[in-house]
Amino acid sequence: xxxxxxxxxxxxxxxxxxxxxxxxxxxxxxxxxxxxxxxxxxxxxxxxxxxxxxxxxxxxxxxxxxxxxxxxxxxxxxxxxxxxxxxxxxxxxxxxxxxxxxxxxxxxxxxxxxxxxxxxxxxxxxxxxxxxxxxxxxxxxxxxxxxxxxxxxxxxxxxxxxxxxxxxxxxxxxxxxxxxxxxxxxxxxxxxxxxxxxxxxxxxxxxxxxxxxxxxxxxxxxxxxxxxxxxxxxxxxxxxxxxxxxxxxxxxxxxxxxxxxxxxxxxxxxxxxxxxxxxxxxxxxxxxxxxxxxxxxxxxxxxxxxxxxxxxxxxxxxxxxxxxxxxxxxxxxxxxxxxxxxxxxxxxxxxx
Ligand SMILES: *Cc1c(COP(=O)(O)O)cnc(C)c1O
Numbered sequence: 001x002x003x004x005x006x007x008x009x010x011x012x013x014x015x016x017x018x019x020x021x022x023x024x025x026x027x028x029x030x031x032x033x034x035x036x037x038x039x040x041x042x043x044x045x046x047x048x049x050x051x052x053x054x055x056x057x058x059x060x061x062x063x064x065x066x067x068x069x070x071x072x073x074x075x076x077x078x079x080x081x082x083x084x085x086x087x088x089x090x091x092x093x094x095x096x097x098x099x100x101x102x103x104x105x106x107x108x109x110x111x112x113x114x115x116x117x118x119x120x121x122x123x124x125x126x127x128x129x130x131x132x133x134x135x136x137x138x139x140x141x142x143x144x145x146x147x148x149x150x151x152x153x154x155x156x157x158x159x160x161x162x163x164x165x166x167x168x169x170x171x172x173x174x175x176x177x178x179x180x181x182x183x184x185x186x187x188x189x190x191x192x193x194x195x196x197x198x199x200x201x202x203x204x205x206x207x208x209x210x211x212x213x214x215x216x217x218x219x220x221x222x223x224x225x226x227x228x229x230x231x232x233x234x235x236x237x238x239x240x241x242x243x244x245x246x247x248x249x250x251x252x253x254x255x256x257x258x259x260x261x262x263x264x265x266x267x268x269x270x271x272x273x274x275x276x277x278x279x280x281x282x283x284x285x286x287x288x289x290x291x292x293x294x295x296x297x298x299x300x301x302x303x304x305x306x307x308x309x310x311x312x313x314x315x316x317x318x319x320x321x322x323x324x325x326x327x328x329x330x331x332x333x334x335x336x337x338x339x340x341x342x343x344x345x346x347x348x349x350x351x352x
Contacts (some may be wrong), residue, residue, distance in 0.1 A: 002057060004118070011121060013118070013121040014119070014121075014171055016118055018115070018118070018198075020112065020115060020266065020342075021111055021324065023140070025313060025319075026225065027168070027245045027318035028317070028318060028344075029315035029316055029317040029318065029337060029341045029345065030040065030318050030335075030337075031043070031318060031319050031334050031335040031336075031337050031341065031345060032293075032297055032318045032319055032320040032333075032335065033191075033192060033320070034158075034215060034216070034297045035204075035215070035220040035335065036069075036215060036217075036218040036267060036269075036271075036296075036336045037043060037056060037335075037336070037337040037338045037341060038267055038270075038280075038338070039218060039292075040216055040217075040218045040219060040257070041218075041263045044256055044257065044260055044263065045255060047120065047256050047259075047260075048252055048253045048256040051252040051255070052072065052221065052248075052252045052253075053097070055248050055249070055252060057068070057248070059248070060244050060248075060277050061244055061246060061247060061251055062244070062246075062251070063243055063244060064084070064085065064212055064241070064243075065085040065251055066239055066247035067251060067255060067279070068085050068224075068246060068251050068254045068255060068258070069083045069084075069085050069226075069237060071254070071255055071258040071259070072085060072258065074199065074258075075258050075261060076211075077198070078198070078228045079231065080350055081115075081231040081234060081235070081301045082228060082229050082231050082233075082234045082339060083226055083227070083228060083234065084226060084227040084229070084234050084237050084238045084241070085224065085225075085226045085246055085248075086224070086226065086227075086241055086245065086246070087224060087245055087246060087250065088212070088214065088223040088224065088225050089178055089186070089188065089210045089211065089212040089225025089226070089227075090112050090116075090225070090286060091216070091245075091294050091315045092210055092225060092226075092227050092237060093112050093113060093116045093186075093210070094112075094119065094120065094227075094240075095237045095240035096116075096150050096152075096182075096227075096237060097113070097116035097119070097120045097150065097240055098115045098116075098120040098121050098186060098240055099124065099158055099236055099237065099240060100114070100122050100146070100149050100150035100182075101121040101122075101123075101147070101148055101149050101150075102122060102124070102125065102147050102149030102150070103116070103117035103122050103124045103125070103149060103150055103152065104124075104125050104126070104127070104140065104143045104151040104152070105124075105126050105127075105148050105151070105152045105153075105154065106127055106128070106129050106135070106136065106140075106148070106157070107127065107128045107129065107325075107326060107327070108127040108129070108160070108226060108322075108325035108326065108327060109126070109154060109159075110152075110154050110158040110159070110186065110188075110295060111157070113152040114126070121214075122167040123141055123147075123149075123249050124150075127139035127140050127143055127329070128264070128327065129157075129160070129238050132162075132174075133157065133160040133162045133291070134162075134171065135153070135164045135165070135168045135169075135172060137168050137172070140153075141171070141175050141254045144172070144175045144176060144179050144181050144313070145175070145179060145281055148180045149177065149181055149182075150151060150180040150181070150184055151172065151182070151183050151184065152184050152186060152187065152219070153169065153172065153183065153184070153185055153309070154185075154186040154188065154189070155185050155186070155187060155193075155197065155296040156189045156190070156193045156195070156293070156294040157168065157190065157192070157335050158186075158188065158189065158295070158297075159297075159299055159325070159328070159331075160291060160293060160299050161291060161292070161293030161295045161297060161299055161321050162291070162293075162294065163193045163195060163294035166302050168201060169183070169185065169197065169200060170238040172205065173204045175203070176204075176206040176207065176241050177205075177206040177350075180206070181206060182206055182207075182233065183206060183208070184207075184208050184209070184210060184211070185197040185200070185201070185207065185208070185209050185260045185271075186209075186210045187210060187211050188210065188211070188212045188214070188215055188235050188293075189212060189216075189295040189296060189297075190211070190216075191214060191215070191264065191273070192216065192268060192294065192296045193218035193267045193294035193295065194328045195213075195294070197209050198228065201229070205229075205230035205232075206230075206249060207348055208227055208229035208230070208233055208270070209227070209228040209334060210225060210226075210227055210229065211225060211226055211228070212225035212226075213225060213254065213257065213333075214225070215235075216233050216264050216267065216268050216271075216298060217257055217261075217264060218263075218267065218297075219253065219254075219257065220252070220263075222250055222253050223250065224248055224250055224254055226248070237296060256281075271296045271336050274336050274337070274338075274339060274342050274350060275293060275295075275298065275336045277334060277342070278290075278342050278345075278346070279292065279293065279298065281346050282298065282300065282349070285348045285349060285350065286310075287302065287303055287313060288300050288301065288302050288349065289301040293327055296333060296335060296336045297335045297336060298333070298336070299322065299328070300331065300332050300333070300334060301328075301329075301330050302330050302331070302332060303332050304322065304329060304331050305321045305322065305323035305329075305331055305332050306323070308332050309321050309332055310327070311348070311351075312332075312345070312348050312349070315347075315348035315351075316344070316348075317341075317348050319332045319333060319334050320332065320333045320334075320335075321333075321347075
């Protein structure tokens, strides 16, 4: 890029800011973003569209999506004051990183924790995962002792798929409370594991939970997620989001989903069954090593991530390279697709 003096108008830490690591490719079988392979159910889509048509598009939506907030609170059994709805849980990551005295995460981890810390100029530290991607509990406790801040732990973990012990999360939560820190458990994938950090967060105001409509709810294109937190934590986070930031049409779609959430569980059961079938088949691969997964994706070590990605893409299958992460040399990540998509993946993976 050419030098441009206009960037001198920006804060100097933004010299280090980088765009989110994603490159777009077209492919018949899309297994690169851990989306639901099935669309939002057609009957619900029709209901949401009717609802959108009946709105007055000239009017602003609610200040903080109060109607959606109330529906999320009911769905999750969480006090309404502790719920924050945002256009994607990533925006909540950014708000929390802006609010944070410092950001701590694991390495590797979902890249936007660091991205949000860098964008907001917040000091950032990361602690490497242990053997077999174990939670580095001693390192994280030491990091919380060294300086309070916001600790992001995805559970199940992205990009490894590992589910951490609740006893370990309890230890982190207790230390967060002792040190005036905040443990944020990112439960983007909890439905696929059957895990639930709400009991921990109910018992400890220094724990907050991020959840999203992007994965198990089949609504990745709609951009919505939410925070479950103590009321004061929620109030600060909400204040860092722009006013009226949930569009009226988004609200209509979310309310429709929250009124009929019964479609999620059978979808999750199909994904879990397909995940376990894929893991069973991939275990027979002569060169690839798939790690166990509690999520809707599988991390695979290959001899050469670039070659594996290119070979699958040539067969019409798009996966995500993960070999830019320290410790994930040779790795690719496969989202679990429909049965037919997974069959296509397996056929391409086993071609020699
Ligand atoms: C997919 C994902 C999310 C979801 O982000 P949205 O902005 O809600 O789409 C959050 N955290 C992790 C770790 C994810 O993989």
